[in-house]
Amino acid sequence: MREELRELWRYRELLWAMVERELRIRYKNSVLGFFWSLVNPLATVLVITVVFKYVMQNGTENYSAYVLAAYLPFIFFQICLMDSAQSVLQAVPIIRKVYFPREILPLCTVFANFIHLLMALAVYFLYLFVLWAVTGFETSPFTWTIGFLPFLLVVNLALATGMSFLISAYNVFYEDVKYVIGVALYLMFFLTPVMYFSDTVYYAAQSRGMIWLYYLYHLNPVAMLSTAYRKTLVPTGKIEVVPEPGKAPQQIYMLEFDWALFWVTVATSFLLLVVGYHVFNRLKWRFVERP
């Protein structure tokens, strides 16, 4: 693996050039460029907010800030996996003709999407700032927990890269992989605290004497990362949850951050990265020979 990494490092400039090219192609023919990529998350968050605030009658203030904090990383993960499924397959005609480390293909997809995430987060901070300055939202964009964000992003990047390695490699040989991933991601969305709060999961599990469900729920690294993003980006706001079934909803602060669960996610993510890279390297010479 060390030799493979050294080879990849030698081609790092090609990787950056490819990321740059990817971003340029995506917006070559559209005037609004980057803002188009924000339309989808913003529209989704708008709908979720309206439904949960007015239909489900959740009284949390600035619900959209919580939804966005979890949804932007989620959509990064989702698009990464869907795009990476095609990344190697589409490039098969090229890699039949030219040599370069094949890892560059899925990595390029991940990095291009990661840059999108960073830009989207910048817009998010702007939004938080407006909320804080105009509506007096409790969370300012300048909380100390922001310092934790880079670490969170690195873990998220490791997870997305590891999964992309696996998916891009297997999708070359079994094209059903991308359909399976599509369905899995769709279901994953409901099992991730994006629309709702993981605190709700906690209280629901606790009141039924099944607190282990809450821990099981958070063994999913995507769910844990969503909770972590929320604790990082909007740590001080009060949310409305029902601590005991049948009782009135209360406005309370979010639960303490569970570090033990978070370290499990860190370990899972980096393990997936190593396993994914290993599997990719084992399969990569057969890409051009796909039957």
Place this chain on the structure above:
Amino acid sequence: MSDVMVDVRDVQKSFLSNRSGAASLKTLLLWWERKKKLETIEVLKGVSFQVHKGECLALIGRNGAGKSTLLALVARVYKPNGGTVQTFGRVAPLLELGAGFHPDLSGTENVLFNAMMLGLSRKQARERVDKIVEFSEIGPHINAPVRTYSSGMQARLGFAVAVNVDADILIVDEVLAVGDLAFEKKCIEYMEGFKAAGGAILFVSHNMDSVQRFADRAIWLEDGVAVADGKPADVIPKYRDTLLAPRG
């Protein structure tokens, strides 16, 4: 220091062929189907040769004899099942001119990217863009998207990139027939200069005239085995005879 640029030793390559064509999870799960449908085709059954500095080696043979596979092995597109392939210096593969061009990007952008794909750094690629564009003779169209180019223009641009990356070894797979006569002449002049400067060329052609004129040595491949190796003047007649004679 020896002057060997390409060292191919007892190389074997086989492919799995799938008669049904589609790869799916079904074939993974139903292993009895897998066994039935996949068969191994041995394309190269142990080929050895060396290409030296300033030498041009031609591979000739029927379709399916393994010529292109051998080139692809030297270009590191495939990994051999047995034997070793070693190259000493930078390889510029011309297996397909303009492989990897993106249709929506301009000629210049594609040149930069392709040059980096062939192993130049970003800085080196930038420095050479002008030279490459000049060599390709595409003119002001260079700023238009590549999808608007004719196939000849694309091939010219691809060739221009490949010959300007300071390669030591050139691998050419029957690709020079796409440009017009003037460009073909230019390519041939370039390749002669390349040889004189100590580069090694490995090429595949079905055009025996160009093999005769161009190559210092020819290897005739038949069913994955080198059946003759020597001066083109000696190898070509042997190949011609079997080609015209009924097979078997």
